[in-house]
Amino acid sequence: MFKKHFSEEEKKYYNIIKNHRKNVKQAFELLQINFGELFANLTKKQFNHLKKQIDTHDLSKLKKEEFKAYCINFFCKEKTEIIQNNFDMACLHHHRTNPHHHQYWLLKRNDGELVALDIPQVNLLEMICDWWAFSIQEGDLCLINSWYETYKDKMILSKKTRETVEEILNKIKTKFKKIISF
Ligand SMILES: [Zn+2]
Numbered sequence: 001m002f003k004k005h006f007s008e009e010e011k012k013y014y015n016i017i018k019n020h021r022k023n024v025k026q027a028f029e030l031l032q033i034n035f036g037e038l039f040a041n042l043t044k045k046q047f048n049h050l051k052k053q054i055d056t057h058d059l060s061k062l063k064k065e066e067f068k069a070y071c072i073n074f075f076c077k078e079k080t081e082i083i084q085n086n087f088d089m090a091c092l093h094h095h096r097t098n099p100h101h102h103q104y105w106l107l108k109r110n111d112g113e114l115v116a117l118d119i120p121q122v123n124l125l126e127m128i129c130d131w132w133a134f135s136i137q138e139g140d141l142c143l144i145n146s147w148y149e150t151y152k153d154k155m156i157l158s159k160k161t162r163e164t165v166e167e168i169l170n171k172i173k174t175k176f177k178k179i180i181s182f
Contacts, residue, residue, distance in 0.1 A: 013071035017061050023133035024126075028054045030136075031129065035171050042121060050122045053100065054129060065093040100126035102155055116158040124161065128168055141176040145169055 006014065028051075031038060039047060060066055069083075069090035076083050095103040105117045119127065128144075135143035148169055157165065 009075045010067075010071055013067070013074055014062075016074070017058060019137070020133055021057050021059075023136045024057045024129045025054055026136050027129035027132040028125075030132070030141075031125065034175055035168070038121075038125060038168065046122050050125060053122065053126045057100070057126065057130070058098070060094060060097050063093075066090040070094075099123040100130050102127065102157055102161070105158075105161075106156060114156060116156045116161065118158045119161045121164075124164060128165070132172070142173055145173050 039050075042050065061070060069086040072083055073079070073087035073090075095101045098104060099119075100123055102116075102119060104123075105119050107115045107117060109115060131147065132141070132144050134147065135141050148165075152162075
């Protein structure tokens with residue numbers, strides 16, 4: 001962390017990140033327990049890399065390039081242009097440095113064409129854990145499905161990535177349809 005003294009809001013935001021990271025770890029465990037087949041094709045090295053990614057998930061949110069701008073954006077009552085600009089810059093930093101975000105895999109070709117590359121399985125699984133963490137926090141493991149339905153048309157994903165994402169989300173829906181909390 002980059003500074004010693006936090007404001008009350010910074011403390012709260014720090015705890016939000018901490019809690020999210022805990023839920024991402026729990027999502028990772030739930031994925032392994034319930035859908036071991038998703039990890040079957042990973043080499044030992046890839047699996048260890050994934051574990052490391054989960055352990056360090058979103059730590060860049062604590063960096064000076066992200067923390068303050070995210071925190072201010074989260075708590076502000078009125079979004080000024082400066083707040084918005086700083087938040088956009090922080091988001092850009094977050095998306096550009098964290099391959100668990102689908103935006104990381106978007107290529108803007110020189111001719112202007114936007115291409116979604118296939119997200120490698122390791123990063124895709126971390127992305128699912130990131131999305132699923134919110135369902136865990138809310139105590140409804142299928143929230144991820146309605147969340148995806150709301151945002152899927154706004155996400156630019158390759159055909160292969162979309163198929164894999166929807167396959168995993170269907171597994172979650174089938175398995176946890178009736179379970180409200182655990
Ligand atoms: Zn993230």
